[in-house]
Amino acid sequence: MARTKEFNEDQALDKAIEIFWHKGYNGTSAQDLVNHLGLSRSSLYDTFGDKQKLFVKSLKRYQKQNLDSLNELFENAENIKTALTEIFKQAVIESLQDRITKGCFMVNSAVELAMHDPEIAKIVHDNQKVVEDVFCNAVRKGQKLGQISEKQDARSLARFIFNNYSGIRVLARAGEKDKQVYDDILKAIFSLF
Amino acid sequence: MARTKEFNEDQALDKAIEIFWHKGYNGTSAQDLVNHLGLSRSSLYDTFGDKQKLFVKSLKRYQKQNLDSLNELFENAENIKTALTEIFKQAVIESLQDRITKGCFMVNSAVELAMHDPEIAKIVHDNQKVVEDVFCNAVRKGQKLGQISEKQDARSLARFIFNNYSGIRVLARAGEKDKQVYDDILKAIFSLF
DNA sequence: AAAAATACGGAACAATCGTTCCTGAATTAG
DNA sequence: CTAATTCAGGAACGATTGTTCCGTATTTTT
Structure with missing residues (x-):
């Protein structure tokens, strides 16, 4: 029979998520993928088909990861309001910590691709409903x-x-680094509850 | 001396806004621009420099147009709260009316380019502050x-x-066509005022 | 009328795009 | 060992990318 895969497909997908998240679909070249995933061109195409299929797989994986952690957070929470504030506070921390911030992969993909790729549109819409x-x-x-x-x-x-979560992720992607801006938004949001 | 321009530069810019808004920067090719603006390749490059410069000019023009209409709206408003609701209601109408919706050119550009193009990042950030x-x-x-x-x-x-305005524009770009979704968001927003 | 300047259409450019294919080495199961 | 399968690397594909350049037509000023 055949030799076994030398790379872990899920690990490769995580790498794909990273670079697609960072550069977007159109901004990521096949060469970028080869460099960042550490696979050869042939392995990459043999394993994932083509660039669009790889992107779809990456986005679906990202969606699942995020949904799982969201569900886990609410399951383990004794106070729902606190849990909600935690979600937003975490988003703010992420928005401020790095010199550059990638925002939300799902939001980025929605803006870049949902209009032009029905498959992406469905993923985005399904995610919106389930979240x-x-x-x-x-x-x-x-x-x-x-x-x-x-x-x-x-x-x-x-x-x-x-x-508001979408909005904050856009703000982060736009490079906003002023904590006060985020805090003001959060203050207004949570005055509603 | 020389002959005069046969096309109106501002009209060409408006056309550029349309297609960049629709397809994004990376999604719009030079050929797309030639087709949509109705100019020859040479005229296009002679007049606007290159693709990036044309994009910057388009985005700046869009920003000015939007800001002007925003200022005008508030100046002529006798009731500020009503004016604010009008802004959001208008965004909802736009989000629902066409089969496809372009969202907000500024938000789209922020998501696609702010991380990778400092000039765009500055436009986005300046716009955020002034708005x-x-x-x-x-x-x-x-x-x-x-x-x-x-x-x-x-x-x-x-x-x-x-x-919240950003968020709604992302929702529109993602293809949301359920009026109830927008109305629910607006209801929550304006319960704060 | 002559000259200067610019618009135009389109050919052509090198570079990069996503993708395919080939080769040889590596690894596994029978 | 042999056969089967997958690996990595890289050459090569045609298509498309953004951009430049050239020849010609057109318009305006002197």
């Missing part, structure tokens, strides 16, 4: 526990949270 | 007139508004 649901369930739970005000409809609040 | 200032002054005025609650700091509220 919105996670937020919505969390908010409902928080409201039942008396941790979140019931003045706002849970679905509405979930969509609102999602929207 | 934030416009919002801030408007909010202050609205608070003085008793049209906007004074519970929130004007600067904080301005940044919050900007953030």
